[in-house]
Amino acid sequence: AQSVTQLDSQVPVFEEAPVELRCNYSSSVSVYLFWYVQYPNQGLQLLLKYLSGSTLVKGINGFEAEFNKSQTSFHLRKPSVHISDTAEYFCAVRKDTGRRALTFGSGTRLQVQP
């Protein structure tokens, strides 16, 4: 079974500083990768996705992620965060065969401080 690991449960960072949220997955076959953001008391919103092609994917709100097949990673980055980026971030994976449901990591709480 595939799994997704988000090593950091919480990441505190100061406003305007860069941030990286880590995501590793376990799969020996081709995968599709997603990052979702969950603001307080809201549902999940798609930030970006990797389907194929360029390994550097740009998403909304200035976020980007890089797919690294050899390291089975899909880390999320932003060069300068804002207070409004405070939220829970979830990495998710789906293989290109078999189960259609997304498998999610446990989430990383990004806390941006002034």
Added chain:
Amino acid sequence: GAGVSQSPSNKVTEKGKDVELRCDPISGHTALYWYRQRLGQGLEFLIYFQGNSAPDKSGLPSDRFSAERTGESVSTLTIQRTQQEDSAVYLCASSPGTGFNTEAFFGQGTRLTVV
């Protein structure tokens, strides 16, 4: 058009009672998913619908949980004889197609509290 809609947004129920949670997917979306999110945890898959059939029910935690879907429209998740460990946010998502590369669009969830 409107996004995925879930109702109620909050539900408090007594232990042992049955509850029904409703999901209205985005119009035209053939795939529908239910997830459970316990406090401070990630999303736990429950069930997947393609149309009104459920080819993957592997995440339902017990026979107290069931779900149905009417055509490519509304879905209802039913929890019978609720227990305190059922307390969680239940999230519904829909997707426009059957492809593995399609994203899922999420509703805002139903927060279930069993007292």
